[in-house]
Amino acid sequence: MTSSSEGAPLFAVVMAGGSGTRFWPLSRRSRPKQLLPFAGGRSLLAATVGRLAPLVAPERTLVVTSAAVRSAVREELPQLPAENILAEPEGRDTAACIGWVAWRLARTSPSAIMVVVPADHLIPDGSALRSALSAAAATAYARGGLVTLGLRPTRPETGFGYVEVGEAVGTAGAHRVHAVKRFVEKPDRATAQQFLDAGSFRWNSGMFAWTVKAIEAAIREHLPELASGLDLLMATAETDGEAEALRRHYPSLQRISVDFGVMEKAAPVWAVSVEFEWSDVGSWGGLAEALPGSGAGVSMGDVAALDAERSVLVSDGPLVAAVGVRDLVVVATRDAVLVVPKDQVQRVKELVELLRAAGREELL
Amino acid sequence: MTSSSEGAPLFAVVMAGGSGTRFWPLSRRSRPKQLLPFAGGRSLLAATVGRLAPLVAPERTLVVTSAAVRSAVREELPQLPAENILAEPEGRDTAACIGWVAWRLARTSPSAIMVVVPADHLIPDGSALRSALSAAAATAYARGGLVTLGLRPTRPETGFGYVEVGEAVGTAGAHRVHAVKRFVEKPDRATAQQFLDAGSFRWNSGMFAWTVKAIEAAIREHLPELASGLDLLMATAETDGEAEALRRHYPSLQRISVDFGVMEKAAPVWAVSVEFEWSDVGSWGGLAEALPGSGAGVSMGDVAALDAERSVLVSDGPLVAAVGVRDLVVVATRDAVLVVPKDQVQRVKELVELLRAAGREELL
Numbered sequence: 001m002t003s004s005s006e007g008a009p010l011f012a013v014v015m016a017g018g019s020g021t022r023f024w025p026l027s028r029r030s031r032p033k034q035l036l037p038f039a040g041g042r043s044l045l046a047a048t049v050g051r052l053a054p055l056v057a058p059e060r061t062l063v064v065t066s067a068a069v070r071s072a073v074r075e076e077l078p079q080l081p082a083e084n085i086l087a088e089p090e091g092r093d094t095a096a097c098i099g100w101v102a103w104r105l106a107r108t109s110p111s112a113i114m115v116v117v118p119a120d121h122l123i124p125d126g127s128a129l130r131s132a133l134s135a136a137a138a139t140a141y142a143r144g145g146l147v148t149l150g151l152r153p154t155r156p157e158t159g160f161g162y163v164e165v166g167e168a169v170g171t172a173g174a175h176r177v178h179a180v181k182r183f184v185e186k187p188d189r190a191t192a193q194q195f196l197d198a199g200s201f202r203w204n205s206g207m208f209a210w211t212v213k214a215i216e217a218a219i220r221e222h223l224p225e226l227a228s229g230l231d232l233l234m235a236t237a238e239t240d241g242e243a244e245a246l247r248r249h250y251p252s253l254q255r256i257s258v259d260f261g262v263m264e265k266a267a268p269v270w271a272v273s274v275e276f277e278w279s280d281v282g283s284w285g286g287l288a289e290a291l292p293g294s295g296a297g298v299s300m301g302d303v304a305a306l307d308a309e310r311s312v313l314v315s316d317g318p319l320v321a322a323v324g325v326r327d328l329v330v331v332a333t334r335d336a337v338l339v340v341p342k343d344q345v346q347r348v349k350e351l352v353e354l355l356r357a358a359g360r361e362e363l364l
Numbered sequence: 365m366t367s368s369s370e371g372a373p374l375f376a377v378v379m380a381g382g383s384g385t386r387f388w389p390l391s392r393r394s395r396p397k398q399l400l401p402f403a404g405g406r407s408l409l410a411a412t413v414g415r416l417a418p419l420v421a422p423e424r425t426l427v428v429t430s431a432a433v434r435s436a437v438r439e440e441l442p443q444l445p446a447e448n449i450l451a452e453p454e455g456r457d458t459a460a461c462i463g464w465v466a467w468r469l470a471r472t473s474p475s476a477i478m479v480v481v482p483a484d485h486l487i488p489d490g491s492a493l494r495s496a497l498s499a500a501a502a503t504a505y506a507r508g509g510l511v512t513l514g515l516r517p518t519r520p521e522t523g524f525g526y527v528e529v530g531e532a533v534g535t536a537g538a539h540r541v542h543a544v545k546r547f548v549e550k551p552d553r554a555t556a557q558q559f560l561d562a563g564s565f566r567w568n569s570g571m572f573a574w575t576v577k578a579i580e581a582a583i584r585e586h587l588p589e590l591a592s593g594l595d596l597l598m599a600t601a602e603t604d605g606e607a608e609a610l611r612r613h614y615p616s617l618q619r620i621s622v623d624f625g626v627m628e629k630a631a632p633v634w635a636v637s638v639e640f641e642w643s644d645v646g647s648w649g650g651l652a653e654a655l656p657g658s659g660a661g662v663s664m665g666d667v668a669a670l671d672a673e674r675s676v677l678v679s680d681g682p683l684v685a686a687v688g689v690r691d692l693v694v695v696a697t698r699d700a701v702l703v704v705p706k707d708q709v710q711r712v713k714e715l716v717e718l719l720r721a722a723g724r725e726e727l728l
Contacts (some may be wrong), residue, residue, distance in 0.1 A: 110621050304719060306711065306714060306718065318697065321702050322702075323703075323704040325703055325705065339689055342517050363683060
């Protein structure tokens with residue numbers, strides 16, 4: 001920890017609740033994206049927790065996931081105490097997830113600082129991430145308010161949200177700290193180019209830091225309904241036991257993202273300006289950009305390719321043998337094979353819906 | 365049987381020796397093309413034998429296959445006596461295969477007529493085929509010499525060999541009989557168009573009829589080396605037993621096709637002119653033309669397709685889920701998945717070689 005936050009215990013909160021279908025057929029209900037081996041053979045989740053380890057001890061690393069995959073997550077993270085893996089009975093978006101952890105920490109470690117990271121990002125340079133999170137934690141401690149990691153754009157990306165920042169108000173470690181002026185939804189191409197040229201915009205990374213007190217206060221102010229729900233949940237947990245209280249009250253918590261429900265309304269919000277290679281691997285197509293690959297594209301598992309170009313070839317079972325394919329995604333598992341052109345990967349969701357409608361639950 | 369061949373027993377010889385790799389990964393050493401379920405769920409072989417059944421009794425239907433797949437062939441054809449399934453220790457092309465059967469029949473049924481058909485053709489109209497074979501057998505009996513079924517061309521096909529025929533010399537059943545003037549290798553497109561326009565060319569179907577005496581005489585005349593090998597094989601079989609004689613001598617038989625080694629040299633050769641839907645299903649691409657399909661293409665097995673066009677989607681195990689694919693071949697088995705554009709299916713052979721070189725014998 002940096003000197004400015006001495007005495008305030010630092011907790012890492014890893015949000016691992018996603019159940020996305022965009023990586024079907026490799027991703028399943030029982031193995032969502034964050035458990036897929038996209039980080040050089042390790043799961044995204046294991047890589048994420050591994051990156052945090054030099055900064056935050058296992059006892060202070062909390063993973064929030066879904067009840068459906070809790071045991072798979074435990075197997076993936078044997079170094080964490082079992083009680084640090086928190087299972088939501090159902091996903092209620094990020095504000096509820098973060099609020100739940102904050103309310104719990106408010107009882108056991110009220111002076112804590114939380115850094116919050118998604119489980120499914122690819123960040124090759126763990127050291128750069130830790131430096132950034134450390135600076136964000138120091139800023140949260142020193143300045144109060146809420147802190148977001150703002151990535152300097154390197155291209156006119158239309159797939160991310162942005163934050164507009166003011167002049168730097170100071171530094172934390174090697175990083176500049178800015179006040180956030182506004183949050184901006186995913187822009188069109190021209191706007192993204194303007195943002196890149198202006199120099200005063202950052203990619204909204206979805207990684208945050210704040211004191212438990214600050215996030216609790218912000219939720220009480222901006223999401224009073226969620227705050228009431230969390231109060232009820234915690235009070236009931238004292239009498240019914242936590243599992244029963246969760247089952248009864250968690251599914252009723254207000255469903256909203258922390259960005260929309262809290263960050264866009266709160267003040268002050270600080271952006272710590274950071275630069276490192278980062279991708280959120282949103283789809284099979286995104287994987288091709290996120291992973292190192294040759295002109296042939298990306299191969300994972302047992303793949304034999306002849307003259308493949310710019311393709312994503314993934315095997316989790318049968319040999320994938322491809323000849324002369326271009327800009328194609330092929331993903332083969334023991335029971336299902338997906339074939340889709342790279343520019344149509346978003347349609348995998350349609351396909352999954354089709355299978356659900358056809359009662360092919362065993363494949364989902 | 366037609367009246368002209370009364371008294372001469374009619375035998376059907378089904379050549380089922382192919383071990384082609386062009387249908388990999390569905391075809392394997394243990395399951396070559398003729399055992400694949402391309403005939404409406406039945407194997408090509410079972411469909412072929414089934415088409416012949418109303419013309420030739422099971423006791424007179426002989427299937428020549430390879431030792432490697434003999435037991436699979438027996439399972440496929442439970443109606444045939446076990447001894448009617450003849451296994452070559454190794455493939456020596458069609459002249460040796462046909463010669464072997466002829467030499468055997470010369471002992472047991474020297475007055476027999478043989479009709480010879482490949483096991484791997486798709487012929488929807490079995491009745492038309494039987495009428496054609498019956499006419500060919502009658503011609504072989506009445507005129508002597510060798511008889512080939514000549515299919516009237518319906519398009520300027522460059523993938524088949526042709527025979528040029530003279531004026532009709534008579535009829536057999538409803539079919540005209542011509543003397544064959546010459547055999548022609550696969551032509552280029554312009555030549556194929558000329559053949560189509562001329563009216564005096566027929567597709568060389570690879571289906572034949574002859575008396576045992578005629579084919580034996582032709583082999584002795586035009587392939588004396590093969591004839592000597594067959595004499596040795598049969599003589600040795602009397603002392604060593606057939607299995608041992610086959611192992612010792614069959615692999616040394618002269619390797620040549622019956623077309624090149626016999627038909628192109630012999631005289632007279634008759635063509636019985638026939639017309640029926642016929643395809644030899646040479647590759648995954650050919651399957652799309654040979655099988656009924658919609659604009660989406662051809663699907664076999666567990667396939668879920670969204671906006672597929674002109675594609676061949678085959679599952680023999682895992683679900684094949686395809687979105688937005690065009691002119692693509694996807695074949696999935698339990699242990700291997702092939703993906704190749706339709707216009708590059710001939711490269712499957714390269715892929716199989718690559719796997720062999722890599723020691724992936726379990727996949728071949």
